[in-house]
Amino acid sequence: MLKIHNLHAEVEGEKILKGVNLEINPGEVHAIMGPNGSGKSTLASVVAGNEEYEVTEGEILFDKSNIAELSADERAHKGIFLSFQYPVEIPGVSVTNFIKTAINQIRKAQGLKDMPANEMLKKIREKSAMLGMDRKFLSRSLNESFSGGEKKRNEIFQMAMLEPKLAILDETDSGLDIDALKVVADGVNKLRTKDNATLVITHYQRLLDYIVPDVVHVLVDGKIIKSGDKNLAKELEERGYDWLKEEQLV
Amino acid sequence: MKLKEKLLSSFMAFEENIDLENDIHNIRNEAIKYFETSGFPHRKQEAWKYTSLNAILKEDYSIFPKKEETIEYRDIKKYCIHDIDTYQIVFVDGIYASHLSQTTHDKFDACLMSSALNKAKYKPIIKKYFNKVAPQESLTALNTAFSYEGAYIKIPKGVAAEKPIQILNFSTGNEHALMIQPRNLIIAEDNAQVQIIERHHSLTDNAVLTNSVTEIFAGKNANVDYYKIQNDKITSSLIDNTYISQDRDSEVSMHTFSFGGKLTRNNLNFYQNGSNINSILKGVTIIEGKQHVDHNTLVHHRKPHCESHQDYKGIFAEKSTGVFNGKVLVDKIAQKTDAYQSNNNILIDDQATINSKPQLEIFADDVKCSHGCTIGQLDEEALFYMRSRGIPEKEARALLMYAFANNVLNSVKIPEIKKRITKQIALKIGVQLGFDL
Numbered sequence: 001m002l003k004i005h006n007l008h009a010e011v012e013g014e015k016i017l018k019g020v021n022l023e024i025n026p027g028e029v030h031a032i033m034g035p036n037g038s039g040k041s042t043l044a045s046v047v048a049g050n051e052e053y054e055v056t057e058g059e060i061l062f063d064k065s066n067i068a069e070l071s072a073d074e075r076a077h078k079g080i081f082l083s084f085q086y087p088v089e090i091p092g093v094s095v096t097n098f099i100k101t102a103i104n105q106i107r108k109a110q111g112l113k114d115m116p117a118n119e120m121l122k123k124i125r126e127k128s129a130m131l132g133m134d135r136k137f138l139s140r141s142l143n144e145s146f147s148g149g150e151k152k153r154n155e156i157f158q159m160a161m162l163e164p165k166l167a168i169l170d171e172t173d174s175g176l177d178i179d180a181l182k183v184v185a186d187g188v189n190k191l192r193t194k195d196n197a198t199l200v201i202t203h204y205q206r207l208l209d210y211i212v213p214d215v216v217h218v219l220v221d222g223k224i225i226k227s228g229d230k231n232l233a234k235e236l237e238e239r240g241y242d243w244l245k246e247e248q249l250v
Numbered sequence: 251m252k253l254k255e256k257l258l259s260s261f262m263a264f265e266e267n268i269d270l271e272n273d274i275h276n277i278r279n280e281a282i283k284y285f286e287t288s289g290f291p292h293r294k295q296e297a298w299k300y301t302s303l304n305a306i307l308k309e310d311y312s313i314f315p316k317k318e319e320t321i322e323y324r325d326i327k328k329y330c331i332h333d334i335d336t337y338q339i340v341f342v343d344g345i346y347a348s349h350l351s352q353t354t355h356d357k358f359d360a361c362l363m364s365s366a367l368n369k370a371k372y373k374p375i376i377k378k379y380f381n382k383v384a385p386q387e388s389l390t391a392l393n394t395a396f397s398y399e400g401a402y403i404k405i406p407k408g409v410a411a412e413k414p415i416q417i418l419n420f421s422t423g424n425e426h427a428l429m430i431q432p433r434n435l436i437i438a439e440d441n442a443q444v445q446i447i448e449r450h451h452s453l454t455d456n457a458v459l460t461n462s463v464t465e466i467f468a469g470k471n472a473n474v475d476y477y478k479i480q481n482d483k484i485t486s487s488l489i490d491n492t493y494i495s496q497d498r499d500s501e502v503s504m505h506t507f508s509f510g511g512k513l514t515r516n517n518l519n520f521y522q523n524g525s526n527i528n529s530i531l532k533g534v535t536i537i538e539g540k541q542h543v544d545h546n547t548l549v550h551h552r553k554p555h556c557e558s559h560q561d562y563k564g565i566f567a568e569k570s571t572g573v574f575n576g577k578v579l580v581d582k583i584a585q586k587t588d589a590y591q592s593n594n595n596i597l598i599d600d601q602a603t604i605n606s607k608p609q610l611e612i613f614a615d616d617v618k619c620s621h622g623c624t625i626g627q628l629d630e631e632a633l634f635y636m637r638s639r640g641i642p643e644k645e646a647r648a649l650l651m652y653a654f655a656n657n658v659l660n661s662v663k664i665p666e667i668k669k670r671i672t673k674q675i676a677l678k679i680g681v682q683l684g685f686d687l
Contacts, residue, residue: 048638049637049638050634050638051634052630052634071637071642071643072634072637072638073637073638073640073641073642073643073646075638076637076638076639076640077640081638081639082638084635084638087635088629088631088632088635089632090632090635090636090649090650090653091653091656091657092652092653092654092655092656092657093649093652093653093656098636098639098649099639101641101645101649102636102639102640102641103640105640105641105642105645106640109640109642158639162639162640
């Protein structure tokens with residue numbers, strides 16, 4: 001589904017990704033771990049199409065077509081979703097109106113008519129209930145004065161509504177207490193099918209207890225230096241990243 | 251002949267045509283004398299630093315237009331709030347158009363300034379209120395000198411006007427260039443309530459200059475809810491001078507929607523003359539091209555325990571320019587004043603300009619006064635966030651601008667106006683959104 005080959009990217013002249021290779025197939029869950037500043041969030045942003053980053057080398061194939069030239073919204077229309085580490089506050093637009101707009105814009109891009117209002121309402125009810133969200137929450141301004149947990153839950157709610165092929169979860173666990181983490185992870189697991197894939201970007205192994213990955217990658221200094229199964233995450237939790245860096249040097 | 255000289259000589263002709271016995275005669279005479287000395291405002295005056303009238307004063311305006319009778323309702327319908335029942339006071343080229351209007355004298359007066367100024371029964375009211383809150387300032391004095399026609403609205407004690415009143419001014423292409431000077435007087439006596447919608451619109455591409463003066467008096471516990479819709483043609487300019495005197499416990503709210511016109515200057519002045527008064531000033535400006543909108547506000551807190559809330563938002567595209575000059579004056583006696591002022595602006599293009607100047611003069615020591623002013627572009631991070639959810643750039647920008655203007659619309663009490671302004675904003679931004687905010 002997603003095939004990244006020798007990806008180099010920079011922001012304002014600073015090289016951040018230095019040759020990333022990654023392949024994710026339908027039905028899989030991949031995790032990317034790594035120390036601060038290793039390029040994890042950059043990778044997420046670049047795949048989602050953030051124009052602040054410049055791709056200088058390599059390619060990103062999604063469903064076999066190169067998406068490097070596509071804008072963020074065009075990538076979303078193809079089924080890529082990024083859950084933000086820091087969701088942006090948009091005062092004056094309610095959660096419901098925002099998601100309605102997003103869904104109908106995606107449908108428009110796919111040549112479909114607007115989703116009928118009753119169908120939309122039903123879906124909103126169903127997905128918000130799945131994530132244990134209060135009704136009142138839906139009419140509040142998007143992310144405005146939301147707690148950290150509410151923001152992340154709202155990201156997963158949007159993911160549930162949009163049903164992407166590839167969901168990238170950027171530090172979705174940060175700012176969540178254990179109960180909120182369970183709800184969010186439970187939501188992500190319920191959304192898994194054999195046709196979609198998830199890329200979890202995280203600092204800590206904690207989230208991976210709940211969203212169990214098929215493959216774990218370690219990103220250090222803009223490169224994936226090791227990949228393994230879920231046990232690699234546990235090892236990283238115990239031993240940190242330094243041994244891997246040393247292993248690299250040797 | 252320069253406009254000033256033309257106006258001065260026209261004044262003689264104007265005075266000859268109206269009844270010299272009228273009490274207003276002296277007021278008009280003093281006003282023209284004042285204007286003769288002061289002339290038009292110029293950029294060396296602090297309040298006019300960022301707004302130059304030079305270009306619009308160069309036109310050879312007709313001062314006394316011919317009566318235009320070919321305008322019919324279908325020509326003006328789209329500029330009226332026509333989906334709800336209202337009273338309408340309509341002027342075409344500055345002259346009252348009875349066939350387009352619906353006035354009343356039943357429970358209250360919603361009629362013509364010319365009648366009020368000339369009929370004996372209105373004499374005490376005119377004597378008490380006319381030109382009592384409008385100060386001697388050049389453009390206001392000029393309007394006073396030529397004051398003859400406009401809307402006269404008087405809501406007696408305890409009466410609530412059952413439907414909104416629209417004051418509509420249209421100009422036609424009868425004259426090569428036309429200057430009109432409407433003069434409105436609005437009185438809401440103690441415990442009275444009224445909603446008013448005011449609009450100026452040109453039906454021609456010829457130059458139009460409107461120099462309007464509105465005096466509003468809100469009695470004790472009165473409520474005046476006023477909307478100005480400014481969405482005129484690029485050939486029309488408007489100088490709106492509004493003066494509001496409030497008595498204790500009253501609330502006056504003024505919404506100004508500025509979406510078009512060559513030059514628009516809003517001189518909006520609130521004077522609080524009792525305690526426990528609330529004054530609300532809100533504005534949304536969205537302009538492009540070379541349009542210019544200037545909001546020059548004053549709230550004068552003269553008594554203790556009063557509030558004022560100012561919230562102006564502007565979106566400026568292309569080479570448009572905006573000015574916000576907001577003055578809050580708190581007298582020494584006006585303790586416990588709660589004055590809030592906010593002016594937020596978005597510049598869409600590099601060549602758009604906003605000059606924002608909050609001025610707070612506070613002489614009392616136990617007050618709560620706050621002001622904030624921001625100037626920025628649309629938040630790139632917010633745009634990426636929205637685009638990552640599948641909302642294309644154009645729609646994402648529109649949604650952000652919409653959201654930006656939204657909290658000003660929250661306080662609009664007439665749903666039809668809210669709906670229209672919402673639509674108007676969508677139209678301005680060039681996008682259709684699937685919901686109303």
